Amino acid sequence: xxxxxxxxxxxxxxxxxxxxxxxxxxxxxxxxxxxxxxxxxxxxxxxxxxxxxxxxxxxxxxxxxxxxxxxxxxxxxxxxxxxxxxxxxxxxxxxxxxxxxxxxxxxxxxxxxxxxxxxxxxxxxxxxxxxxxxxxxxxxxxxxxxxxxxxxxxxxxxxxxxxxxxxxxxxxxxxxxxxxxxxxxxxxxxxxxxxxxxxxxxxxxxxxxxxxxxxxxxxxxxxxxxxxxxxxxxxxxxxxxxxxxxxxxxxxxxxxxxxxxxxxxxxxxxxxxxxxxxxxx
Ligand code: GLU
Numbered sequence: 001x002x003x004x005x006x007x008x009x010x011x012x013x014x015x016x017x018x019x020x021x022x023x024x025x026x027x028x029x030x031x032x033x034x035x036x037x038x039x040x041x042x043x044x045x046x047x048x049x050x051x052x053x054x055x056x057x058x059x060x061x062x063x064x065x066x067x068x069x070x071x072x073x074x075x076x077x078x079x080x081x082x083x084x085x086x087x088x089x090x091x092x093x094x095x096x097x098x099x100x101x102x103x104x105x106x107x108x109x110x111x112x113x114x115x116x117x118x119x120x121x122x123x124x125x126x127x128x129x130x131x132x133x134x135x136x137x138x139x140x141x142x143x144x145x146x147x148x149x150x151x152x153x154x155x156x157x158x159x160x161x162x163x164x165x166x167x168x169x170x171x172x173x174x175x176x177x178x179x180x181x182x183x184x185x186x187x188x189x190x191x192x193x194x195x196x197x198x199x200x201x202x203x204x205x206x207x208x209x210x211x212x213x214x215x216x217x218x219x220x221x222x223x224x225x226x227x228x229x230x231x232x233x234x235x236x237x238x239x240x241x242x243x244x245x246x247x248x249x250x251x252x253x254x255x256x257x258x259x260x261x262x263x264x265x266x267x268x269x270x271x272x273x274x275x276x277x278x279x280x281x
Contacts, residue, residue, distance in 0.1 A: 004036025012054035124181030
């Protein structure tokens with residue numbers, strides 16, 4: 001067996017569609033072709049959108065599709081202590097700050113500033129809470145105001161200096177996490193975030209090759225910075241292209257016709273669905 005470890009990491013917020021099948025098959029075939037391990041991780045940190053029945057259904061869909069995985073399924077909601085420990089380390093480096101802003105505050109600040117810098121996912125956080133004094137922060141927290149923890153990306157970059165990461169499709173990349181701004185690492189409603197938990201888990205699970213859609217290409221710039229801050233060895237990456245519907249739009253969970261459930265109900269076989277997902281036998 002090689003030391004190759006890949007994973008598929010769905011969020012149980014709805015039914016899997018062909019795009020998920022493509023991503024899962026991409027990671028699975030890469031691991032199996034290389035004599036490596038393939039892991040399944042349930043990214044269920046969102047207490048409102050994630051449901052146990054979606055997890056049950058997606059595990060059943062993946063098995064129906066013919067996939068198998070190694071070792072136990074890791075469920076992120078059972079590992080908040082790991083994310084807390086990572087936050088404590090980042091806190092000790094002085095690269096986090098509490099942010100009290102609501103979405104409305106952020107939109108108002110961006111409108112007031114006129115021209116807000118934009119990243120790949122839209123306007124960047126304008127930095128409103130970055131410079132609040134320790135007394136104000138403590139008073140607002142003591143008063144029970146909700147707060148998130150944001151990464152001070154400039155302070156973090158000053159600690160790590162230049163960083164690079166590798167993508168099997170696109171080659172070496174200079175990490176530019178500032179493109180995403182001061183992202184949230186612990187949300188108001190849950191004590192972690194996608195970016196933090198995915199970075200911590202890939203490290204703790206020994207993932208050597210992160211395979212995922214190219215919609216997350218820019219997120220990897222930030223994950224590389226978090227790896228450096230947390231003292232993790234960076235994994236390799238392979239961001240794959242996204243399946244699109246007839247209109248050329250990327251598939252989303254709302255495209256119900258493309259869900260694995262509905263394809264199964266139509267009487268499609270696993271081999272047919274694998275082919276539709278871009279992996280003919
Ligand atoms: N949980 C993420 C999603 O469903 C994928 C995370 C990843 O592959 O890094 O989009």
